[in-house]
Each structure stands twice: as C-alpha cells, then as structure tokens.
Amino acid sequence: MNEGEINQSPCITRLPDDPLYVIFEKLENNCDRESFGLTCHRFLDIQNLSFRCLNLGYVAHSFRTRVKTDPFILDKLLNRFKQLESLSLTNCYELSDSDLTILENYGFKLRSLYLSFCPRVTDISLNSVASGCRLLSIISLSNCSITDSGLETLTKSCKSLVEVNLAWCLSITDHGIQSLIQNCRQLKALKISWCNKIVGVGFQGCSAALAYLQVDCCAIDPMGISKILSGGGLEYLSLCNLNKCPRGHGLGAIGSGFAANLKILDLKMCTSVTDDVIISISKGCPLLQEWNLSFCDEIGYPGWESIGLYSDDLKTLHVNKCVKLCDRGLLALGNGCKRLSMLYMTECRLVTRYGIRIFKSLRADVEISKKVVSTIYPYC
Known part of the structure; x- marks a missing residue:
C-alpha cells in the first residue's frame, strides 16, 4: 500500500464531531468512556464536552x-x-x-x-x-x-x-x-x-x-398557614413540630378546600392537633394517601373515626405514640380506610393486644410496623 492509499484509507478520527458525540453517548459504562478519551486529543475533547x-x-x-x-x-x-x-x-x-x-x-x-x-x-x-x-x-x-x-x-x-x-x-x-x-x-x-x-x-x-413544601420546625402561625395554602396546588406538605398554633388553631384551614390536591401530609409532633382539625382535614383532603400523626397527643376517638369515614384513598398512616388512640379508635380505622396497607404504630398505650388481634382479623391486608419514620418523602 503506497502513501496515497494510506492517506485516503477510512479512519474514525476523520469523522465530523456529531457522529463522534453519538458514539460517545452510546458507550454504556465509565470504563469505555474513559478509554474513549484516552484515544487521542480530539476524542478527549469530545469526552470533556459531553460531560x-x-x-x-x-x-x-x-x-x-x-x-x-x-x-x-x-x-x-x-x-x-x-x-x-x-x-x-x-x-x-x-x-x-x-x-x-x-x-x-x-x-x-x-x-x-x-x-x-x-x-x-x-x-x-x-x-x-x-x-x-x-x-x-x-x-x-x-x-x-x-x-x-x-x-x-x-x-x-x-x-x-x-x-x-x-x-x-x-x-x-x-x-x-x-x-x-x-x-x-x-x-x-x-x-x-x-x-x-x-x-x-x-x-x-x-x-x-407550588406542589411540594417542607416547613418543619418553623414559626408558622395561623395566618401563615392560610398564606401557605393560598396557591391551591400543594400535593406534599410537611409541618412537623409546629408550635405557634395552639390547639391546632389554623391547621383546620388545610381542610377548607385550598389543599384538595394534597396527597402527603406530615404533622408529626404537632402535639396540640385536636379532633376538630383532624375531622376538617379528613373531609377536605379526599386524595390524601399518606398521613403522619405520630406524637399527636390530643387526637381522640372522633378524630380516628373521621379518618376511617372520609380518608378513602389513605394507604399509609403513622400513629406512633398517639397516646389517646384506643382499641375503639383502631377498630374505626379498620372498618374504614379501605385502601390502607401500612400502619406505623408503637407505644400507643391504650391499644391492647386484643384490639390489635381484632384489627388484624378485620384487615389482614394491613401491615403493622413499629418503625418510627423520621421523614416522609414525596412520591416520584
């Protein structure tokens, strides 16, 4: 082969940039991509510009x-x-x-x-x-x-x-x-x-x-709650450890219609949340799929009953250390919440072994876990 034939021979390095970029993007693992860049200076430039x-x-x-x-x-x-x-x-x-x-x-x-x-x-x-x-x-x-x-x-x-x-x-x-x-x-x-x-x-x-909002451990007050809800598009809302709303004052606004699209609500450690607040949210948030009420000390039977009656889409419920949850309230959840599949429950001192046994006999499809979930993340 003479010199002229060598210069005219096919060579990948003579390709324009566009097909080289396509070739680089087709390489599936890092080792191949690194090897590509080590071939020559031009290939290294292609690798760098693809990063x-x-x-x-x-x-x-x-x-x-x-x-x-x-x-x-x-x-x-x-x-x-x-x-x-x-x-x-x-x-x-x-x-x-x-x-x-x-x-x-x-x-x-x-x-x-x-x-x-x-x-x-x-x-x-x-x-x-x-x-x-x-x-x-x-x-x-x-x-x-x-x-x-x-x-x-x-x-x-x-x-x-x-x-x-x-x-x-x-x-x-x-x-x-x-x-x-x-x-x-x-x-x-x-x-x-x-x-x-x-x-x-x-x-x-x-x-x-605005669909996803996390405002844990802030100084949100009742007026602030209404402003947060004003957009009407929230699907995920985390208000853990809220301490500026005595007896849950202001939280009832979540059920007033401005949070009708809400799918995940985290009220963990909102210790002053009352039955009235729970009833309002249960009725006003029909799409709710996961609700964290762990460490909410003031929720009694009327609250648990309303969740059972109105939270038809609820799949996951957190009730760890809800000290007023009793066998009767647990049964109300079991008789309702037809889509419930996961119940996080531990240290609910008024719930007896008998009550748990009755619940399981009614809802064998619901898993009960003693795990305390620190943070609920939005669904992808």
Missing part, C-alpha cells in the same frame, strides 16, 4: 468528611467541562465566596447547583450565581450563610427556579420568601425547615405550581 454532571461533594458523602476546595483546581475543572448542567459542591466546607466567582464565567449552562453545608457561602456568592447562572432550575443552599438580600438578587435573575432548598438558612425571613414566590412563578418544590424567622405571610400570592 454534564460534576459532583465534588460525592467524596465527602462517601468518606464522611469535609472536602477542601482548591480554587485553581475548580477553575481547571469548569474550564475543562464547559457543557456542565449540574454541579454539586455539597459538604465542601471551606468553599468561600471568592471560590465561586468563577461561576460568572463558567456557569452559563448550569441547570442544577448544590451548595448545601457550605457555611462560608454568603450573599456575595449568590451575586455570582445570579450573574453567571441564569438558566438555573434547581439550587440547594441548606446551611449557607445567606440573607433575604442575596435571595432577592438570585431570584430576580434566575426566574426559572423550580426547586429550592433553604433549610437551616437562619437569616431568611418572610421578605426573602416573598421575593422567591413573586419572582419564580414556576417554583414547584421548596424546603425551609428550621428557618425560625419565617411565619408564613411571605407566601401570600404563591403560584398554583
């Missing part, structure tokens, strides 16, 4: 440690993987505002950004994110040192946010929530647990798109 997700927080999660970030290395990685759509820096404990200024240049294609447990991240970082990451749809800022001002700046630029995690952001108030609610009308999921300066009034005028 969509970078998780630097994975090391911390795997080895239960805090990750130290090197700004130089982070800059190199973001310069190499220019098509990144998801970046996780969770648990990068020493990550600082100056480290994140590079997002102004490299974050233009990011859709998801995870900065949870990065306590040195402040409003200055949110300015960088707002400047460089305008396509963001998901951001996690749990345990970051941000304020209403930074959140307002972020939401004015990143209006396509659909999932936001602000848990343990202790300086966030209803003013910041109002900015988020008004600027991001596509917002679907929000976590604000342990934000103890939020009372709920910032949810006034929230969109019907």
